[in-house]
Amino acid sequence: MSTPSPQLLVAAAQQTLGMGKRKGPSRAICLHLAGEVLAVARGLKPAVLYDYNCAGALALQSYLEELQRLGLLSPGLHILEIGEDCLIVSPKHACQHLQQVLHGTVALVDVSSSQPYPSLCSLDQLQDLKVFVAEITMHLQELQRDLSLGVCPSRLHSSDWNLCTVFGLLLGYPVSYTFHLNQGSDNCLALTPLRVFTAHTSWLPGQPPVLLYSFSVPENLFPNLRHILNAWEKDLRTRFRTQDDFADLCITSEIVTVPAVAL
Structure with missing residues (x-):
């Protein structure tokens, strides 16, 4: 499929995602969002979390329909509402990733504030999360049967979910943070050296690169996570070779230490 001009991509976002009399997202955000959505459609990431303004599911539905009309996308994406947030999801690729989660090939790191330092944990230790992942997977599998209906939003009940963990899993991170909700949102990552990965x-042409992934892992756990991260990179590079919309995949990491980490 041909790529519409940047002007058309910007107009599509600003006309559908503007809030009342307010202008829509900036030109840079419009172009980056279109790139992220295309990356989801091409299987380079299972979902993108929309957090640029307060545009809701119906506005995002109009936006995806406009991108289809412009020829950037084929039908197949879905808008998933969880809590107050909306994700643009590829049900097919999100299901594939969540199946990996259920099979234990995605790592979970417990960063609860009651712990002196982050530690690895398994999905079997977090039965509630395991139930949530299975529920989301079943929901997405149902959606795959109804993609002929076009773009339509759906909502998942999430009052008991750790959304930080759920979003990390849905966004395709090979390592996701989790913590005990009854201890609040504080964590034990302050002043902890973190290895931050970006893709x-x-x-x-002439535009900044599209950010596909950005996530971190505690540096002290990196040796134990290396095989999972290597598998994630290998899989991403394999998926990348199956498409021709994007070029020059660059995966980097750096170690940072900050006084506080918001999750």
């Missing part, structure tokens, strides 16, 4: 790719 960028070029798309539109």
Whole structure:
């Protein structure tokens, strides 16, 4: 499929995602969002979390329909409402990733504030989360049977969910943080050296690269997580070779230490 001009991509976002009399997202955000959505459609990431303004599911539905009309997307994406947030999801690729979660090939790191330092944990130790992942997987499997209906949003009940963990899993991170909700949202990552991974790719000529992934792992756990991270990178590079919209995949990491980490 041909790529619409940047002007058309910007107009599509600003006309559908603007809030009342307010202008829609900036030109840079519009182009980056279109790149992220295309990356979801091409299987380079299972979902993107929309957090640029307060545009809701119906506005995002109009946005995806406009991108389809412009020829950027084929039908197949879905808008998933969880709590107050909306994700643009590829049900097929999100299901694939969540199946890996259920099979234990995605790592979970407990960063509860009651702990002196982060520690690895398994999905079997977090039965509630395991139930949530199975529920989301079943929901997405049902959606795959109804993609002929076009773009339509759906909502999942989430009052008992750790959304930090759920979003990390849905966004395709090979390592996701979790913590005990009864201890609040504080965590034990303050002043902990973190290895931050980013994956960028070029798309539109003359425009900044599209950020595909950005996540971190505690540096002290990196040796234990290396095999999972290597498998994630290998899989991403394999998926990347199956498409020709993006070029120059670049995966980097750096170690940072900050006084506080918001999850």
